[in-house]
Amino acid sequence: MALEQLYQEVILDHYKNPRGKRAVPGAELSCSRNNPLCGDEITIYAHLEDGAVADLGFEGSGCSISIASASMLVEAATGRPLNEAQDVAVRFRAMMAGSVEPDEDTFGDLVSLTGVRKYPARIKCAVLAWDVFQEALSGAGDATGDAPH
Amino acid sequence: MALEQLYQEVILDHYKNPRGKRAVPGAELSCSRNNPLCGDEITIYAHLEDGAVADLGFEGSGCSISIASASMLVEAATGRPLNEAQDVAVRFRAMMAGSVEPDEDTFGDLVSLTGVRKYPARIKCAVLAWDVFQEALSGAGDATGDAPH
Amino acid sequence: MARVAEHAAALDVERIRADFPILRREVHGRPLVYLNSAATTQKPRQVIQALVEFYEQHNANAHRGVDTLGEEATALFEGARAKLAAFVGAPDPACIVFNRGTTESINLVAHAYGRKVLKEGDEVLLTQMEHHSNMIPWLLLAQATGATVRHLPIREDGTLELDALGSFLTHRTKIFSVTGMSNVLGTIPPLRRLADAAHAAGAVLVVDGAQLVPHLPVDVVDLDVDFLTVSGHKMLGPTASGGLYGRRELLEQMDPFMGGGEMIREVYWDRATWADVPWKFEAGTMNIAQEVGLAAAIDYLGALGMENVRAHEERITAYAMERLLDAGARIFGPTDPSVRSGAISFWFKDIHPHDLATVLDQEGVAIRAGHHCAQPLMRVLGVPATARASFYIYNTPDEVDALIDALRVAERLFRTA
Amino acid sequence: MARVAEHAAALDVERIRADFPILRREVHGRPLVYLNSAATTQKPRQVIQALVEFYEQHNANAHRGVDTLGEEATALFEGARAKLAAFVGAPDPACIVFNRGTTESINLVAHAYGRKVLKEGDEVLLTQMEHHSNMIPWLLLAQATGATVRHLPIREDGTLELDALGSFLTHRTKIFSVTGMSNVLGTIPPLRRLADAAHAAGAVLVVDGAQLVPHLPVDVVDLDVDFLTVSGHKMLGPTASGGLYGRRELLEQMDPFMGGGEMIREVYWDRATWADVPWKFEAGTMNIAQEVGLAAAIDYLGALGMENVRAHEERITAYAMERLLDAGARIFGPTDPSVRSGAISFWFKDIHPHDLATVLDQEGVAIRAGHHCAQPLMRVLGVPATARASFYIYNTPDEVDALIDALRVAERLFRTA
Numbered sequence A, B: 001m002a003l004e005q006l007y008q009e010v011i012l013d014h015y016k017n018p019r020g021k022r023a024v025p026g027a028e029l030s031c032s033r034n035n036p037l038c039g040d041e042i043t044i045y046a047h048l049e050d051g052a053v054a055d056l057g058f059e060g061s062g063c064s065i066s067i068a069s070a071s072m073l074v075e076a077a078t079g080r081p082l083n084e085a086q087d088v089a090v091r092f093r094a095m096m097a098g099s100v101e102p103d104e105d106t107f108g109d110l111v112s113l114t115g116v117r118k119y120p121a122r123i124k125c126a127v128l129a130w131d132v133f134q135e136a137l138s139g140a141g142d143a144t145g146d147a148p149h
Numbered sequence C, D: 001m002a003r004v005a006e007h008a009a010a011l012d013v014e015r016i017r018a019d020f021p022i023l024r025r026e027v028h029g030r031p032l033v034y035l036n037s038a039a040t041t042q043k044p045r046q047v048i049q050a051l052v053e054f055y056e057q058h059n060a061n062a063h064r065g066v067d068t069l070g071e072e073a074t075a076l077f078e079g080a081r082a083k084l085a086a087f088v089g090a091p092d093p094a095c096i097v098f099n100r101g102t103t104e105s106i107n108l109v110a111h112a113y114g115r116k117v118l119k120e121g122d123e124v125l126l127t128q129m130e131h132h133s134n135m136i137p138w139l140l141l142a143q144a145t146g147a148t149v150r151h152l153p154i155r156e157d158g159t160l161e162l163d164a165l166g167s168f169l170t171h172r173t174k175i176f177s178v179t180g181m182s183n184v185l186g187t188i189p190p191l192r193r194l195a196d197a198a199h200a201a202g203a204v205l206v207v208d209g210a211q212l213v214p215h216l217p218v219d220v221v222d223l224d225v226d227f228l229t230v231s232g233h234k235m236l237g238p239t240a241s242g243g244l245y246g247r248r249e250l251l252e253q254m255d256p257f258m259g260g261g262e263m264i265r266e267v268y269w270d271r272a273t274w275a276d277v278p279w280k281f282e283a284g285t286m287n288i289a290q291e292v293g294l295a296a297a298i299d300y301l302g303a304l305g306m307e308n309v310r311a312h313e314e315r316i317t318a319y320a321m322e323r324l325l326d327a328g329a330r331i332f333g334p335t336d337p338s339v340r341s342g343a344i345s346f347w348f349k350d351i352h353p354h355d356l357a358t359v360l361d362q363e364g365v366a367i368r369a370g371h372h373c374a375q376p377l378m379r380v381l382g383v384p385a386t387a388r389a390s391f392y393i394y395n396t397p398d399e400v401d402a403l404i405d406a407l408r409v410a411e412r413l414f415r416t417a
């Protein structure tokens, strides 16, 4: 049934027990963004070491999809070299847009979010954390008007 | 047939041979107004003596209905005491609005303009000269933005 | 309010429903349960038919032709103006300016009245429960003029903090703009009292009527308001229909808003004079068919009787609130159905409103989730968003039951294991 | 232009006419001969049906819901944007702002771009043949900013005095706004050349596309225009449909026009940030159904092919001009059908255009009489008003004959005895 496909166990698990839901001490990069449709807001904190994402965390409030997606982002990107982390983000967005097929090896738990593709209004929820993450990495977070308030 | 009722002989006659189509020498009252729908413009000149409309004239360009109506106005109002002239104007407007029945004794040639009542967009043409006349009499012509240009 | 309900006739909701083709639709295999009329209402066949008839029989530009179609279109358009004037109790159709709805109307007042009247140091008073459409135009106006925008607080129960009115509404206040009915809380402020207070302070009262006019009998003379906005799409009319009531003297003093064809009297290379009200505010080709459609909507509501519309909504709101509270929902805004509207914002079992709306949609139930264009109010309420069910003439108690059943489905899905 | 006609397929006008219910109407007992498409066009059943289907199946507010109807309405509305973008050759749907048409679009540019850019001493260049909708917004802007409005003259034959361009378009000119096709004279200015000249002078080129877009293939990239307005109601679409194409960088720099719901990102009591383009310019509930109807109109025109539309109009214009001249009419504007549109203004036997239109209407023939929202141009032409017949895809040579026959009736009626 469609609902169970959207709200898969793994999503609900990430929602209820989000990984890395905390401010990262000593994070050099941080960025905040909201989804103007629903008011959800996610802040991402990243601490870099030797060109890799050494520590990653997030804070914010949101629906199950946006929180689960943020939690999966933490799992998927922590420990990766910067360029690899950026690459995951690009490919995740492509997967949500439907131009890349889901593949468990590359995406792990993230595959569960493809159920959202059938709900256009919710895709924004799934990519919100990734928007913020990419903005944080680009160091652009401070330059835009979207800094944390 | 409808057209002949709108464009009665007497109207076409006033249109082609308008009475009083001239500036009145020594007119104390004058006023100009346009019909924004079509750009027609009528100027009315009135010279008063002993509380009566001693001389009346008009200038301007317009369709057959607006010119004929101006010409009939000159005929109907010239020589009348001010209050009587004003009264004719009020009653003519009421006739055009349909609230007063046409009556040859009171209105003379003006009765021919009731054919216009079936053409709502043209009623403005029939009352244009009368608008200007009433404004001229009220002495309001100079105070409004509608003075001749 | 209670008085209204007493002598009101019950609406024949089954017959009403038969007039709304979309209510026969299914969503995800379930019959559509449309509980989102505060966002926009559905349209009865009479309104759709009025549009079809206009385009099939009378379509022409209004106020421009002496041809038959042009005269018919003009008569229908101006006839719609007279109907809307009568519907809100306006003394004269010339007090009604047509446009796209409440947002355009408030922008019009802010621009054409506000820019003329406001000076640095002046104040515009709003309340904490306004829709963005009754906030942003004033913010932009304040930026352009140096005036300040203030916000009358609300109480815990979602009503206005009227005790504070005296300190917020002062001689500096030139414009007091308030919703006639909150789209989030359902609150119905005491407009006549606010009008009297505004006038005593030397301000004009602007009423955002987006939610008010569709749901309650309104008389601008009794209420003594200076401006009232109307959103046609929220009262059975087409999108892009509606307008602004304005006190005639005010409309006449005001500058134009948009410039263009039809709003002029005489145009020269370097200057122009304006048409009489209301046409001074209607530039270019207007929303002709849409206002003709709105006239059909007004006929429809008029035949039902606005007192009966209100009584129906009061009843269904009472039932919905009872069942929602029973089910464990937290309701924002006044809880007495006789002093509030049928727009019920709630929070249910800590399920995020977005998730709730998605689950409900799977069950065929359409509600709205989000900040409802009232972000600052959400901060006052301490929530990022709410779920909102809203009712209109076509909703039934059975649909309330369907809402509750769908909430249970969501509850099961999100229950912490 | 001639090139267009050569490889164009003839329109199947009888089949087209069958799509327009209103063309089966009678007026004063005569079949309707509608020669007023420059004022507004008639609507094919496909467009009417698109409206009906929207209201019967998908009606909801766009961009606000996660429910099925909300998503469908949003997809249809945004789909219409992509269609309009493709129709005018815009590189990206984000370059299309929806609104009521040309008048609102020009007001938007004057307000959101003009107020930001213009300073005292700057100039806005128009031409002598502009519609009031392309004059008044600039006049109001000039009053607000201290800028000056100038007007490029026209020649005797109704074309622009391009030799004077250099002295009118200077470094002081910040905005050059010109009609893409005159609604009075039919003139089609050389837009690419004007765009190049504007850009060389450091100005932006705004094109009033009210008449252009419905009648000629248009590509904003080829023409290199900065803004182009679209009036949906003049191209088979509903009233209150249409919008503005704007170069993306310009739209992004611009201030908002109207404030309200949906055009924001974040709202606080005392400040707000704006949504991305194009939504920054779309406040409150939009003309959703209308733009969906316009999409159906674009599909209809696209299926015919705009080159074929143009070729048909060129042919019928040639025939009408020949017959009008034969009948003794004086025609304003260019006389070569390959460089002009099918809007033909004329003066006939010294019969006032108003009288002419009334007589023609009695014969079932709808034309427009008046100043056509171009009072200053009338003064240049030395007439208080003109009669105007204008043609579109559904008009036939037989209808030209009906026009000429009706003119003879007027001639007999007004013949000086």
Ligand SMILES: Cc1ncc(COP(=O)(O)O)c(C=O)c1O
Pocket (backbone or CB within 6 Å): C038, C039, C100, C101, C102, C103, C104, C131, C133, C134, C179, C181, C182, C183, C208, C210, C211, C230, C231, C232, C242, D261, D283, D284, D285
């Ligand atoms: C209270 C309130 N004000 C203003 C608006 C905006 O009105 P419109 O959609 O007519 O622009 C709405 C609805 O969206 C509303 O509920």
Ligand SMILES: Cc1ncc(COP(=O)(O)O)c(C=O)c1O
Pocket (backbone or CB within 6 Å): C260, C261, C283, C284, C285, D038, D039, D100, D101, D102, D103, D104, D131, D133, D134, D179, D181, D182, D183, D208, D210, D211, D230, D231, D232, D242, D373
């Ligand atoms: C050349 C021209 N510009 C502007 C307009 C006004 O456009 P709209 O009716 O879309 O406001 C028109 C039509 O009335 C026109 O012909």
